[in-house]
Amino acid sequence: xxSQMRQGFLSGLRDLxxxxxxxxxxxxxVAFLTDVEGNIGYFERWVQMSRILAxxxxxRKALTLTHPRAYFVYGGDVADRGDGGERLLRLLVGLKRDYxxxxxxxxxxxxxxxxxxxxxxAPSDLARHHSMIPPIHWDISAPTLSxxxxxxxxxxxxxxxxxxxxxxxxxxxxxxxxTLGCPETFELRRKEISDxxxxxxxxxxxxxxxxxxxxxxxxxxxxxxxQSGGAMHAYLHHACVAAIVGETIFVHxxxxxxxxxxxxxxxxRFVAPAAPQPMRRVSTPQAWVDELNALLQxxxxxxxxxxxxxxxxxxxxxxxxxxxxxxxxxxxRSVVSNCYADGGCITTSSAAAARLQAFERAEANKDCRAFSxxxxxxxxxxxxxxxxKGGIRRVVVGHKPSxxxxxxxxxxxxxxEIISADTSYADAKAADGRGxxxxxxxxxxxxxxxxxxxxxxxxxxxxxxxxxxxxxxxAGAQPVPTAAAGVSVGDASAGSFLSILxxxxxxxxxxxxxxxxxxxxTMLEDGWWVKARTVAGEGxxxxxxxxxxxxGRQVEYTYRDAEPGGCNPPRAAHxxxxxxxxxxxxxxxxx
Numbered sequence: 001x002x003s004q005m006r007q008g009f010l011s012g013l014r015d016l017x018x019x020x021x022x023x024x025x026x027x028x029x030v031a032f033l034t035d036v037e038g039n040i041g042y043f044e045r046w047v048q049m050s051r052i053l054a055x056x057x058x059x060r061k062a063l064t065l066t067h068p069r070a071y072f073v074y075g076g077d078v079a080d081r082g083d084g085g086e087r088l089l090r091l092l093v094g095l096k097r098d099y100x101x102x103x104x105x106x107x108x109x110x111x112x113x114x115x116x117x118x119x120x121x122a123p124s125d126l127a128r129h130h131s132m133i134p135p136i137h138w139d140i141s142a143p144t145l146s147x148x149x150x151x152x153x154x155x156x157x158x159x160x161x162x163x164x165x166x167x168x169x170x171x172x173x174x175x176x177x178x179t180l181g182c183p184e185t186f187e188l189r190r191k192e193i194s195d196x197x198x199x200x201x202x203x204x205x206x207x208x209x210x211x212x213x214x215x216x217x218x219x220x221x222x223x224x225x226x227q228s229g230g231a232m233h234a235y236l237h238h239a240c241v242a243a244i245v246g247e248t249i250f251v252h253x254x255x256x257x258x259x260x261x262x263x264x265x266x267x268x269r270f271v272a273p274a275a276p277q278p279m280r281r282v283s284t285p286q287a288w289v290d291e292l293n294a295l296l297q298x299x300x301x302x303x304x305x306x307x308x309x310x311x312x313x314x315x316x317x318x319x320x321x322x323x324x325x326x327x328x329x330x331x332x333r334s335v336v337s338n339c340y341a342d343g344g345c346i347t348t349s350s351a352a353a354a355r356l357q358a359f360e361r362a363e364a365n366k367d368c369r370a371f372s373x374x375x376x377x378x379x380x381x382x383x384x385x386x387x388x389k390g391g392i393r394r395v396v397v398g399h400k401p402s403x404x405x406x407x408x409x410x411x412x413x414x415x416x417e418i419i420s421a422d423t424s425y426a427d428a429k430a431a432d433g434r435g436x437x438x439x440x441x442x443x444x445x446x447x448x449x450x451x452x453x454x455x456x457x458x459x460x461x462x463x464x465x466x467x468x469x470x471x472x473x474x475a476g477a478q479p480v481p482t483a484a485a486g487v488s489v490g491d492a493s494a495g496s497f498l499s500i501l502x503x504x505x506x507x508x509x510x511x512x513x514x515x516x517x518x519x520x521x522t523m524l525e526d527g528w529w530v531k532a533r534t535v536a537g538e539g540x541x542x543x544x545x546x547x548x549x550x551x552g553r554q555v556e557y558t559y560r561d562a563e564p565g566g567c568n569p570p571r572a573a574h575x576x577x578x579x580x581x582x583x584x585x586x587x588x589x590x591x
Contacts, residue, residue: 027069030245030443034075034398035422040084045438063095065102071245075398076108076252078235080182083191089231096238104243108252109325109337111236113180118226118307119316121168125309130166137272138328142178169215172222190218236300241292246448248394249285254338255395256376260383262333263291266298270322274366276331285390332371339400340378341420343550345529346407350551351375384414393472401425403555404437404460405532408521411472417453427460436462455520465532470516519545533562
């Protein structure tokens with residue numbers, strides 16, 4: 001059955017009636033896509049499934065929004081792990097230029113970190129002996145440039161030395177492999193240049209093929225991307241750190257107790273600080289977004305004014321933007337790189353324990369590296385209260401892979417719904433990490449301030465899934481009933497399950513819909529999170545809930561019956577916000 005679903009997936013993808021929730025008509029629609037990372041094939045499948053974007057012609061060189069009330073947000077991380085990064089950059093920038101008020105492009109860590117190249121691949125830096133290039137501060141296990149070159153020399157043999165191997169191409173390979181987390185990017189970039197030029201990527205042995213893409217071509221392309229007219233240069237100058245569309249805020253990483261309302265000083269350095277670098281607090285979500293986006297523009301202007309290191313190699317333009325995407329430099333307060341999602345779930349108890357230990361270690365040892373890998377708490381009631389006061393009912397992000405479908409926190413917990421939609425590692429067995437999986441996030445409603453979320457797409461198994469989430473609870477609305485409020489969650493009978501669903505529906509704020517799914521994004525009493533609802537009929541199966549649990553990169557999946565009469569229904573656990581003490585450098589200072 002799984003094989004048949006995979007085979008029929010692409011042929012039926014454009015038939016949107018196969019996703020029940022998408023049969024509805026709404027005036028406003030906001031589509032979200034993130035972390036494509038150069039996988040142009042995935043992007044094309046996503047566009048094929050989308051009702052918001054379409055190609056304007058058979059050459060697929062331009063995009064359009066499909067109707068006057070369609071909006072699109074790209075969540076950042078455009079390139080690195082596929083051979084279509086430059087094409088995707090140009091497609092997105094072209095769309096933004098055509099629809100400046102209805103398209104938002106966010107910066108991710110994989111976008112901002114490219115600013116390093118203008119200084120670290122400049123002739124002035126290449127002239128420095130490789131032993132003068134210090135180790136990177138955010139990964140102490142990474143080899144230094146000298147150590148890397150020694151490995152290259154040993155592999156080359158013939159008495160080669162590190163000095164013999166030192167060149168711009170090897171420095172760029174070292175950057176990609178050991179400092180940017182994308183070891184295949186050099187060759188992927190070579191392939192894309194080859195595709196765009198319609199020439200061979202590598203000359204055949206013994207053939208004189210002057211048209212083949214050389215190492216020098218790859219380096220030149222990477223640097224040209226950051227110059228005026230370059231694809232990444234254009235993307236960064238059309239992008240933003242954060243965007244608000246109606247009642248929803250979009251960032252690449254997280255809006256948590258460590259980032260909400262905080263704006264880095266322009267003097268922030270891309271270093272491993274011994275203490276938090278200066279930040280200032282603003283009062284509202286809109287003011288925060290405005291200040292972050294202004295910081296991006298100042299940082300880009302600074303980078304343009306000083307793209308290379310100074311003579312002492314201590315100062316270069318754009319340092320604040322390099323710091324912004326690095327948790328160490330930001331002392332755990334990076335809106336770009338802080339993140340939700342653990343083991344495929346939006347949060348876990350192990351993530352909470354690790355977060356507390358990290359903060360204690362950072363404070364005791366003055367160690368910024370303690371923040372590496374910690375995960376944000378999506379259920380923090382202080383953050384939710386600040387967002388709701390500013391008219392925000394939903395946070396949508398990417399950055400941290402969450403399996404083959406988005407990780408969701410239901411708005412029933414705090415009144416703020418959270419969606420983490422990076423599915424770049426949807427299928428570990430697939431060559432591109434995605435296989436047939438495609439993830440759709442669509443916000444729909446009569447206005448941008450009154451929307452519901454539709455989570456839909458195709459799982460790694462080839463099964464379609466679709467669910468219309470319950471709207472986030474309005475401020476002051478009746479709390480969602482829980483076990484503590486008298487609803488039994490221990491009885492596995494169908495009648496008990498029906499009573500739970502009825503109780504959940506009674507907590508719906510005005511404007512709710514009978515078709516809203518109240519279980520997606522909730523944790524069940526046995527610790528499983530409800531992640532997606534499959535479409536009935538796949539392989540002869542009835543509609544089922546896909547549930548997950550896990551920690552780190554380990555994920556388990558199971559199915560629960562979606563129909564009340566099933567033998568294995570999900571049972572809702574306690575729903576409610578949590579109050580966390582995170583130290584003085586957090587939302588505790590809010591009133």
